[in-house]
Amino acid sequence: MAKQRSLPCCQAALTPLLPMxxxxxxxxxxxxAMDAFAVALATGLTLPxxxxxxxxxxxxxxxxxxxxxxxxxxxxxISLRAQIEAVDHWVAFTLLVSVGGKMLWDACHxxxxxxxxxxxxxxxxxxxxxIATSIDALAIGLSLAVLGIRIWTPALxxxxxxxxxxxxxxxxGRRLGSIWGFRVEIAGGALLILIGCKILIEQTLFA
Numbered sequence: 001m002a003k004q005r006s007l008p009c010c011q012a013a014l015t016p017l018l019p020m021x022x023x024x025x026x027x028x029x030x031x032x033a034m035d036a037f038a039v040a041l042a043t044g045l046t047l048p049x050x051x052x053x054x055x056x057x058x059x060x061x062x063x064x065x066x067x068x069x070x071x072x073x074x075x076x077x078i079s080l081r082a083q084i085e086a087v088d089h090w091v092a093f094t095l096l097v098s099v100g101g102k103m104l105w106d107a108c109h110x111x112x113x114x115x116x117x118x119x120x121x122x123x124x125x126x127x128x129x130x131i132a133t134s135i136d137a138l139a140i141g142l143s144l145a146v147l148g149i150r151i152w153t154p155a156l157x158x159x160x161x162x163x164x165x166x167x168x169x170x171x172x173g174r175r176l177g178s179i180w181g182f183r184v185e186i187a188g189g190a191l192l193i194l195i196g197c198k199i200l201i202e203q204t205l206f207a
Contacts, residue, residue: 044173063163073141089203096196103189
């Protein structure tokens with residue numbers, strides 16, 4: 001009798017993929033969007049005026065990155081899971097603290113004759129915040145690949161949820177900013193740093 005050969009590892013990719021149930025998907029999408037909501041809240045505090053362009057840029061980019069990250073993680077599969085999970089929290093911490101620290105610096109060196117010109121919904125700050133708030137979604141994509149779950153519907157729901165909660169967070173932050181008054185960007189910058197510290201502590205001490 002011929003010796004039975006083991007199946008090649010690539011054959012696992014041919015295994016039929018399973019859908020994810022709606023309740024679990026909704027819970028994951030909302031949980032992943034919490035960091036985006038908090039960052040949007042902090043950003044809404046810092047903006048002297050909130051326009052539709054601010055809402056669109058932040059909501060679109062946060063939603064886009066939240067949708068793309070799990071797809072990237074899912075495509076990477078299990079081979080890179082250990083390497084990514086070893087550094088993802090450090091990346092998020094560094095990006096959030098950098099942007100938050102810049103907000104604090106701008107607030108402490110701002111005066112009425114030299115108004116702050118920075119806009120976190122533009123340029124490198126927008127990209128850094130989009131990456132920082134979507135790192136966890138990368139790990140979710142890796143997990144779904146391990147479980148053999150289709151990624152396309154979860155990615156869409158995760159992205160739409162993050163985009164919607166980002167807009168809500170910015171509107172709420174703007175409302176609080178109008179109540180608190182001048183230089184509320186100090187609170188926004190501090191909040192970003194606290195979010196970064198929270199992510200780092202959760203992933204290093206309680207993982």
